[in-house]
Amino acid sequence: MWLKLSTLALLPVLLVQGTRVRKNTPRLIEASGEREGMVGKGRPLSLLILGDSAAAGVGVETQQDALSGAIISELQDQYLISWKLHAKTGDTTKEVFQALQHLESQNYDVVVTSIGVNDVTKLTSANSWIKQQKQLFEYIQARFQPKLIIVSGVPPMQHFPALPNPLAWLFGKYAEQMNQVLYNWVEAQNQFRFIQYDIESFQALNLPMASDGFHPSKEIYAIWGQQVAALVRQSFNS
Incomplete structure (x- = not known):
């Protein structure tokens, strides 16, 4: 409730900053x-990557x-990888779900999401978002x-260089609440694993973001990719 009230109170400033x-x-x-x-050699592994601009490689x-x-x-020396990327800049959870309706139905060993x-x-609430995420993952x-x-x-x-405060602060609070409800749900699912996007660690290592201050860099x-690969190895090499 406090986040909703904060959003309403900051709305005039947010509109100006968002436009800028x-x-x-x-x-x-x-x-x-x-x-x-x-590509690769070794055990067969099928991989599907889904999501938004970060999944699509913007940056x-x-x-x-x-x-x-x-x-x-990371994986091509151990696995013969059959892979597909299905991602689009600007897509929300609902739009990723809609896009999947047009994707050929087939089995994949691993699905990676960035949404x-x-x-x-x-400004989607965490409660609405987790319902959409559950629907997406069930599908x-x-x-x-x-x-x-x-x-x-x-x-x-809140750490995106492109975003000024209070816009950055507010977006950070929305992201924090979304991550909390998503992590709590994912942790209870046996076949799911969660990767936390740790910008503070990247900053400590002096790793830059992309030139727009909004997307990941090559580093x-x-x-x-290393984090994803480590989870794949843990799951399929045990």
């Missing part, structure tokens, strides 16, 4: 390159430097039969 951010923030395009293929030039490329680079920033910018389980679902948490948007995508 959209005007002044560089609009980076999605990474170029293949969005599906087969770097090619998919090789994006999340998909980082995951493949939430656009739900934050639309993913029914349609793709994954053995492992890796859920990427919402970034702590951050590489760490994200």
Whole structure:
């Protein structure tokens, strides 16, 4: 309730800051390159990556430097990877769900998601968001039969260089509440794993974000890929 009241109180400032951010923030395009293929050697592994602009690789030039490329680079010496990326800039949870209706039904060993920033910018409440997330993941389980679902948490948007306060503070609070309800739900699901997006650690390591101050850089995508790969190995090598 306090977050809703804070949002209402700050609304005039948020509208001004939001307009200014959209005007002044560089609009980076999605990474170029293949969005599906087969690569590697070893045990067969099928991988589906879903989500928003971060999943689509905004912030770097090619998919090789994006999340998909980082995951493949980490796993291709151990697995023969059949992979697909299905992501679009600006997509909310609802829009990812709608997009999946048009994706061919097949089984995947691993599904990785990156969803939430656009739900934050639309000021979606944590309660509404977790209902949408549950609906999405139930659909993913029914349609793709994954053995492992890796859920990427919402970034702590209060640390995004592109965002001024109080807009950054408010978005950070929305992200924090979303992460809490999502983590609590994911932890109770056997085939799910949660990755926390830790910008503070990246900053401590002097790792930059992308030039727009809003998306991951090549270095951050590489760490994200390492985290995904580690969870895959834990699940399939045991």
